[in-house]
Structures are given as C-alpha cells and as structure tokens.
Amino acid sequence: MNIGRLIIREILFRKLSFALGVLSVLAAVGCLVGALASLRNHDRRTEQIIAAKQAETQEKMELLADDYRRITLKLGFNVLILPKDQKLSDLYADDYASKYMPEEYATRLAKSRVATINHILPSLQQKVKWPETGRTILLMGVRGEVYMRGAGQKPMLEPVQAGKIVLGSELHQSLKLKVGDKTRLMGHEFTVAKLNDERGTKDDITAWINLAEAQAMLGKAGQINGILALDCTCADARLPLIRAEIEKILPDTQVIEFASQAIARAETRNRASAEAVATIEREKQGRARLRSEREAFAAVLVPLVVLGCAVWIGFLALANVRERRGEIGVLRALGVRARQILWLFLGRAMVMGVVGTCLGYASGQAAIAGAEFNAPLLAAVLVGAPLLAALASWVPALLAAQQDPADILRQESEWTQSSNFATSRNISAVPTAWCGRWRASHCGLAQVSLWRCRGRAAAARRRC
Amino acid sequence: MAVQGPSGSGKTTLLMAAGVLMQPDSGAVVIAGEEPYKLSSEQRAGFRAAHIGFVFQQFHLVHYLNVLDNVLTAALALPAADAKERAHELIKRFGLANRAGHVPSELSTGERQRVALARALLNRPKLLLADEPTGNLDEENGRLVLDCLAGFAKEGGAVLLVTHDPKAAQVSHRALRMENGRLAAS
Secondary structure (H helix, E strand, C coil): CCHHHHHHHHHHHCHHHHHHHHHHHHHHHHHHHHHHHHHHHHHHHHHHHHHHHHHHHHHHHHHHHHHHHHHHHHHCCCEEEEECCCCHHHHHHHCCCCCCEECHHHHHHHHHCCCCCCEEEEEEEEEEEECCCCEEEEEEEECCCCCCCCCCCCCCCCCCCCCEEEECHHHHHHCCCCCCCEEEECCEEEEEEEECCCCCCHHHHEEEEEHHHHHHHHCCCCEECEEEEECCCCCHHHHHHHHHHHHHHCCCEEEEECHHHHHHHHHHHHHHHHHHHHHHHHHHHHHHHHHHHHHHHHHHHHHHHHHHHHHHHHHHHHHHHHHCHHHHHHHHHCCCCHHHHHHHHHHHHHHHHHHHHHHHHHHHHHHCCCCCCCHHHHHHHHHHHHHHHHHHCHHHHHHHHHCCHHHHHHHHHHHHHHHHHHHHCCCCCCCHHHHCCCCCCCCCCCHHHHHHHHHHHHHHHHHC | CEEECCCCCCHHHHHHHHCCCCCCCCCCCCECCECHHHCCHHHHHHHHHHHEEEECCCCCCCCCCCHHHHHHCHHHHCCCCCHHHHHHHHHHHCCCHHHCCCCHHHCCHHHHHHHHHHHHHCCCCCEEEEECCCCCCCHHHHHHHHHHHHHHHHCCCEEEEECCCHHHHHHCCCEEEEECCEEEEC
C-alpha cells in the first residue's frame, strides 16, 4: 500500500466528486486551448487571406500592366528621341522630323541598356505624295523592335515585313483596300498586311512599311528621324534623369517626352498599385483588429474560467477533506505523517488535473475546426493545470494535514455513541448506517449523498 | 490492563495520551523506554507507527478499501518489504482469508473488528490500545476479539483496554477504574 494506490482507490470510489473536479479542469483547459487554437486559426486564416489577396492583386496588376502596355501603344509614344538639331516647331507643324540621324543609334541605345526604357522602335517618317492615288500621306518605315534584353523579350510592335504595307483607317477605307490586296506606292508594289482601326489621329493617314524599304524609297539609307522609346517605367520626377541618360549615350539627340501620356500612365499604374497595397493593408488591419478583439475577449474569459474552476476545485477538495475526516484521523493515529496526508489530497488534485487536461485539450482542439496539434501547448497545460489544481487544493489539503487526530477520533466516537443510543431505543426509523455515521460506507459517494446523510442524521439526533 | 468507568470519566483521554495523540497537561508518558512527547510531531507519528496499535469501537476502516488494503494502511506509516505477506498472514489468522477482497460494507461487524485488529497488529506494535473493542459486537465476536487481545498479551505485547464490558475486564491482568478524570480504583 502506498499513497498513490490510496489515491486511485479513493478516486474510483468517489467517482462523481472526482468527475466534477475533472470537469472543472476540462472546462479551464478546454477554454484556454480553444481560445489559443482559435487565435492560431485566425492567424493562419489571415495568412491565407492575405496571400490570396496578394496573389489576386499580383495577377490583376499583371493584367493591368498588360492593358497599359496595349493602351500606351495605341495612344502613341512615350518618349521620342530626335536629332539634336531638329526644331520642335517644325516637327509639330509637319508632323514628322525633318532632320536625320544614323539608324545605328537605336542599336547603341539598346546595347546601353538604359534601365528606364523597355522598348526601342527606330523609325523613318516623312510626309509624301502617294503618286498612284494622288494622296498625301505619312510614310513610316519601321523595323520593329530593337531588343534590349535579347530575342526572348516580348515585342511591343511587330515589324512590317519587306513587301508588306500596313494602312491607317482613312487610307484603306477611301482606297477600298483589304488585307492581301496588292497596291503600288511610289513605284513599289506592296501587299496589304494589316488594316488599322480608326484612331482619330494622323495614324489614320499613315502607311507603315519596312524601314529598309522606306530608307531606299526616300533616299535615306541607314538613316532614321526618330526613335520611339516605349513603356518607360518613368514617373515625372525621373524624366529629367532619363533625358540625361539618353543624351549621354546619344549626345547628338534630344528627347521629347509625351508627358501627359507617360505621367498619366505612371500615375494610374502607381495609383492602382498603391490602391492594391492599401487594400491588402486594410485587410491586414481588419484581421488584426478582429484578432485583437478575440485576444481581449480571451484575456478576460480564460482567467475568469480558470479562477472559477480553481475555486470550484478548492471547494471540492474541502468537501473531500470533510468527507474523509474519520479516515484522516485513523490514518494519523496509525502513524501516517502529516505530509503524507497533504500529498494524499494534492496527489488527488494532480491526478484530477492530468485527466482534466487530457480531456480538456482534446475538447478544446475538437471545438475549433481545423485546429492543429500543438505539442508545446499540451506540455505546458499538462504541467500547469495539475499544478494549478494542486494549488487550488492546497488550503484544504493543509487543513487535512493539520487536523488533530485525537479530536477527530473523539468526535467520531461521541457521534457513534449518540447514534447507538438512539438506535437502541428504536427512536429513529432511519437506519444507523444513514444517520449514525454519515460518513460511513453508504454515504459519501457524492456530495448530494453527504447532505442527505447529514439531514437524516440531524433528524435522528433531534428525535433523540 | 482494562480501564473502566462511566462516560466522561477520562478513559478515552487516557487512551489518547497513551497513544501519543494527545499531550498530557502534566506528567510523562513513557513507552518502551522513550518519552514520545519529547519528540517532534513527525517523529511522534513515526513512533506511533512503530510501537502502538489502535483498535476502535467503531473500527474506523477505510470504507473504499478492501480487507487486505485496509490492513495494509498501517504500512503507509511504516513501509516494510514483508508487509503484504504479514497482512495475508494476519487475515488468515483472523479467519478472513475468504473475505480479503471485500469492502467493509460487505462484512459483518465482527469481521470488521477483526480487520481493525489485523491492521493494528501489522507493524508488530509493542502496545495495543483498544477503545471499547467489543462495544459493537455480539457475544461470540466479542469473545473472539478478547481472545485475540489476550493472545497478543501472551506473546509479550501490552494491551490497554477501555471497556464497559465486565467480561473484557475479567480477561485482563489488571483493571483500573476512572472517575472524573482520576484513577478511582486499581
């Protein structure tokens, strides 16, 4: 026989009292574990939501960027690089540059890899008479894109193949030309490759042909009169820097920026980007606020529940001590030390704590859908809850250990004698086992029984 | 030694004082050459476990333990390697071998008192204190208990017996009478 065995046997005997204690620990631990699991779930869900939001935003931004790219292409050019001696008044009056520069400039610019330019489109543009139709048109020779980042770069503008021609809307509509039709321009035969939609600009009277052919037709071999730099990642504050960069590489040039287009695009993009970031930030703040509310609620609820449970365990321990007064007295008379009595009750509380913790942890986890197993938390509550239960039982256990066995035995003896007296005179119809010794084996299964026994005992004593 | 006297004459108080449970206001208690009241509380508990056995009128068995475990509760205070064998031996000696697995509520009053007696003897005490051990028993069981006490005394143990039972007083070597807390006759 040892204290542990005595504890187990007593627990098995007073199952209801023990179960009530376990229930108490279960409630406290379940509440704590549930609250923490809920907060963990919240954090995990927040991460998922934010990640999904970021991915969605990223996707939208990519689509937006693509849209901008296309819109920008349709709108015109972002930056136009012209020969230095080109008068802008002439350019605006004639709709094309009258000065020329080497085509090699485009290659040089591409090789220099100016960080703020993504696409380089050299062109040769001139207002000409289309003698075969009697029209004045803008003839533009293009060679497509001069790649800055190798052939894998997505082209902004497809080149026009030799022998092909792309026509603005006014031209192909008035001349009734269709894709695949043959037409002659300045004595050269071209096949219509593409018909542009109406843009409401000079593009509507523009004919695009291959750059080399345009150079040959205009007698400007190896010459261009503009380089279109598209898709600049520039904002207004950086434009002077871009200009300086380009002019450093191509000193014989000047840079015109189509400010309204570039800035509008940059601002729109930046605003969209900022809005996306703000949306994510708002989501984060909302989730953080919700978490903080839950945390605050848990911070009040959990200590209250733990305190309530501790008080309840203390009360149960006190009832247990009172119920086992006779047992304590006889054990002490047999020579059992006070500290052993102390451990008898503390051990019971700790067993209660361990069982309650296991059940409480399982309940807390089960109550929160998707809660993950948390070994450190389980270890912490497995240590903490039994200690707390022992602490709650400390005062009753101390009272038990400090009880005077002589007093107990004397009172028990007097109690027995008075009940025997009543029984011998047949005063009480209540069985002795109920009223004479209310802590006898028929009583004590539960607090309810104890009270009932006490009531009957009191009734018997009154009759005596 | 039997102690007799009316209720409230101090018999139980004497028993408690002799049992190292209640320190007397004056005088000394010497058991086996030692004065236990000069020891600390914990040492006194050890002393009780080693030297004194108790038998009560109301048995004071632990009602959720079976006969064997009830007997073995004495080993909580003085653990011994042979405690279990000794418990079985005592249970057999008191005719409870077939009741070893029963709890007190399943036993007759005579059996309960024999269990209490076996528990008192487990640690081989030198002094056995019995408070009305036959008070709740019928004649046959009462005789059985008195025989056990007499047997213990014959084996060299000392028995201090508080009783109202004249038969119990008859089997003792010496009978004391107490009145109003004082020794009235010897």
